[in-house]
Amino acid sequence: MTKKTSVGLIFGGNSSEYEVSIVSGHNIYNAIDKEKFEVHPIWITNEGYIASEADAFKVLADPSYQVENPHKLANLSNISELANLPEIDIFFPIVHGNLGEDGVLQGLFRLLNKPFVGDDVLAAAVTMDKDFTKILAERAGVPVAKWLTVKRPEYEDGESPKLDFDYVVKTLGTSNLFVKPSNQGSSVGISHVQKAADYAPALAEAFKYDDKILVEEGIDGTEVETAVLGNDRPVVSGVGQIINKAGTWYTYENKYAAESTTKLQIPADLPTEVVEATRKYALKVYQATECSGLARIDFMLRTSDQKVIFNELNALPGFTNISMYPKLFEEAGIPYTELITKLIELGQARFDHKAKLLHKHD
Ligand SMILES: Nc1ncnc2c1ncn2[C@@H]1O[C@H](COP(=O)(O)OP(=O)(O)O)[C@@H](O)[C@H]1O
Ligand SMILES: [Mg+2]
Structure with a gap:
């Protein structure tokens, strides 16, 4: 044996x-x-x-x-x-x-x-930063919500026009805003802002967690997610949908609390065009950020025009057997146990490949 x-x-x-x-x-x-x-x-x-x-x-x-x-x-x-x-x-x-x-x-x-197993140094570092990830996604031709970045010194010196709600509303074209730390997860430090009085507290909250924050155009709609697996020839799963109760978003409580009002639908019951756009954009973002191993890639699906808009990439998504990532691959015909084996094989294959590259310099 x-x-x-x-x-x-x-x-x-x-x-x-x-x-x-x-x-x-x-x-x-x-x-x-x-x-x-x-x-x-x-x-x-x-x-x-x-x-x-x-x-x-x-x-x-x-x-x-x-x-x-x-x-x-x-x-x-x-x-x-x-x-x-x-x-x-x-x-x-x-x-x-x-x-x-x-x-x-x-x-x-x-x-x-x-x-x-999982993403290498560059992809893991870049995709932990929502600002850099959006820059790369946009460059790859994937739609993203309009955004501004505010850094701590600009915040502290108090003179940047980005600290002014009316300026931001004019620049982003909406008073429906999301304010978030660039480096965080689980919805921690994120606020939904719709009026001037809530803007300064939202900035203060986000700056508790990071030195760089994003002010984003809010997208009215549901959320769609897809899973990607592979190194240089990645495969993309089908699409899952997250439906928040009207007027709410995917907060920490809605993600983890038993009394969450958010519903997960796997696979999503959506028109083929929406599913295919999501999968196509996911592959572009995965490749633009040089991911390997795995990633879960999340989008907003705008209600008004059914447009798919990239939100963020999770290099190490939740991996419980009821989490979105494994569920999407189970739907695609790769059961949980086999998925774990594949991820280990991909990690080993990347290592073996890199070892060969290094030997060329001997
Ligand atoms: N631009 C946006 N428009 C609408 N909802 C948003 C936007 N950005 C974030 N959200 C809401 O906030 C949640 C958490 O934001 P996200 O950027 O995914 O950060 P995290 O890494 O904490 O999950 C999203 O799942 C969504 O419900
Ligand atoms: Mg998220």
């Missing part, structure tokens, strides 16, 4: 998406093909440090498990312990948000010269 591939499944992390990551880790652990893979769970607690493997197994069995007396450490400071795991053949990070999804952890894997 050939030796099983040893997978370092990394989950948790000190971001607002800690809980989702634990559930994703739990589901991947249960579903992974045990004939092919041997899993080493690696748990980053929400205090930001790597717990023991024994504790990692406990949190997989019970997502609410906490270690006693956690050492509070900033910035995943014992993350370099990943260097001391020679038995791991490939890392599978399912850590959302800052440090997990933004290229930092991916940079560590590159330094360790280990294969890993």
Whole structure:
């Protein structure tokens, strides 16, 4: 019998998406093909440090498990312990948000010269920044909501016309605005602004989370999402739809609370033209941002004219077995267990390819 591939499944992390990551880790652990893979769970607690493997197994069995007396450490400071795991053949990070999804952890894997699942450093870093992602999407010919970027010094010196609601309304052509940090997730720090009095508080809220914020034209409609899988020849799934109750949007509560009024429809019941436009734009954005492995790509579908408008790209989307990304591929004929195998194979293939490229310089 050939030796099983040893997978370092990394989950948790000190971001607002800690809980989702634990559930994703739990589901991947249960579903992974045990004939092919041997899993080493690696748990980053929400205090930001790597717990023991024994504790990692406990949190997989019970997502609410906490270690006693956690050492509070900033910035995943014992993350370099990943260097001391020679038995791991490939890392599978399912850590959302800052440090997990933004290229930092991916940079560590590159330094360790280990294969890993999901996007590489450049794509992970670029797509964590909503401003850069929109610039690349627009350049690739994909429609995006009009937007302005405000940086902290402009905000603090108080003189930029972008701080004036009337100027912004004139520039973006609407008083229906979304204000958001450039680097965040889970709808944290985002406000829907429709009148002058709400603009300054929305800016202040977004600047709590980042030094750069986006003021965007609000799009009235529903949200459509699609999933992409692959390295240089990516495949695109069908489309799912998120329908918020009239007058509401996809807030943190609507994403995660049991009493959410938002409905997910997979696959979306939409005209072929809308589905095909979404899939075509998703592929363009995936390639423009040089993604590999996977990404979930999100759009607004404007009610007035059925136009599909790019919103954001998630390099490490939620991966519980009821999450949009795996569900879309299940619909497309790739069940959850097989999807996990494919992602691991893609990570390995990219690593093998890069190793060959490097040898050319020998
Ligand atoms: N330009 C916009 N028009 C309409 N709704 C928006 C717009 N931008 C964001 N939203 C709403 O806010 C939610 C969160 O924004 P998003 O940019 O996806 O950030 P996050 O990374 O936090 O998910 C979206 O799912 C949508 O409901
Ligand atoms: Mg989003």
